Amino acid sequence: MLLIPCPWCGARDESEFTCGGEAHIRRPADPDALDDAHWADYLFMRANPKGSHRERWCHSHGCGRWFNVERDTVTHGIVSVYRMGEPPPGGDGS
Amino acid sequence: MAEPAPGVELRICPPRGRIDLRGDPADPAFPTAVAGVLGFELPSTPNTSRSAGAATVLWLGPDAWLIETERAMEAAVAERLAQALPDLHCSVAAVGDGSVAFSVSGPRAADVLAKGMTLDLDPARFRAGHCARSLLARIPVLLHRPGDDFIYEVTAARSYSEYALDWLHDAALEYGDAAGSS
Numbered sequence: 001m002l003l004i005p006c007p008w009c010g011a012r013d014e015s016e017f018t019c020g021g022e023a024h025i026r027r028p029a030d031p032d033a034l035d036d037a038h039w040a041d042y043l044f045m046r047a048n049p050k051g052s053h054r055e056r057w058c059h060s061h062g063c064g065r066w067f068n069v070e071r072d073t074v075t076h077g078i079v080s081v082y083r084m085g086e087p088p089p090g091g092d093g094s
Numbered sequence: 095m096a097e098p099a100p101g102v103e104l105r106i107c108p109p110r111g112r113i114d115l116r117g118d119p120a121d122p123a124f125p126t127a128v129a130g131v132l133g134f135e136l137p138s139t140p141n142t143s144r145s146a147g148a149a150t151v152l153w154l155g156p157d158a159w160l161i162e163t164e165r166a167m168e169a170a171v172a173e174r175l176a177q178a179l180p181d182l183h184c185s186v187a188a189v190g191d192g193s194v195a196f197s198v199s200g201p202r203a204a205d206v207l208a209k210g211m212t213l214d215l216d217p218a219r220f221r222a223g224h225c226a227r228s229l230l231a232r233i234p235v236l237l238h239r240p241g242d243d244f245i246y247e248v249t250a251a252r253s254y255s256e257y258a259l260d261w262l263h264d265a266a267l268e269y270g271d272a273a274g275s276s
Contacts, residue, residue: 010140012228013212015212015229016228063140063158063227064155
């Protein structure tokens with residue numbers, strides 16, 4: 001079980017949260033200009049790193065807020081937590 | 095020989111009015127208009143409540159609050175709020191009938207809740223005036239500790255209330271459950 005520090009409520013148990021997958025995925029500015037392969041890449045293809053991973057989580061059974069979590073996929077250690085719209089502490093959120 | 099004092103008392107709270115309020119606290123007109131109706135400021139510290147007169151306001155999220163009133167006052171307070179917030183991007187909804195509150199009190203009250211909750215219920219951490227939405231025995235609840243006493247209020251959706259009460263009775267059994275559950 002993870003103990004996730006919600007930016008509003010503080011440390012809460014993982015069971016209160018919903019994981020929304022990889023963070024910082026940008027919708028293409030002009031979808032009509034993409035071919036099927038690039039559109040599929042945007043829709044379906046996700047990073048699956050061994051190590052640091054930026055994810056969206058929602059405190060669905062708490063304050064109901066979405067936020068970002070940087071988590072190590074090997075150790076489950078949570079490196080940082082930041083609100084939507086805030087830059088990732090390590091930089092390069094694109 | 096006298097019966098030992100029960101460690102836990104369970105009680106179904108009388109029906110109360112509840113108003114779900116959402117709005118942008120960064121828009122100065124919103125908190126000002128709400129304070130004009132309630133007579134006090136909305137709590138802005140996460141997981142805290144504020145109470146004055148006949149109303150208690152619980153923080154639910156950065157832009158969400160629950161206003162608890164007497165049952166008979168619910169419609170009037172909701173109407174006054176709606177009138178005070180005409181052109182603002184916000185929502186006022188009377189939701190009192192949707193949930194049921196239980197009072198879990200006594201020296202072992204936190205022990206009963208801790209069997210089904212992951213919240214830190216250490217009395218020094220979950221202090222008077224603290225509230226939190228969380229899970230109790232896998233159902234979503236709103237927990238509130240109105241005062242310094244060991245009295246906790248558990249608010250659950252009406253459709254889960256029978257399950258919640260059964261679960262609480264079972265959890266309280268070993269501490270001597272003095273149930274006034276009528």
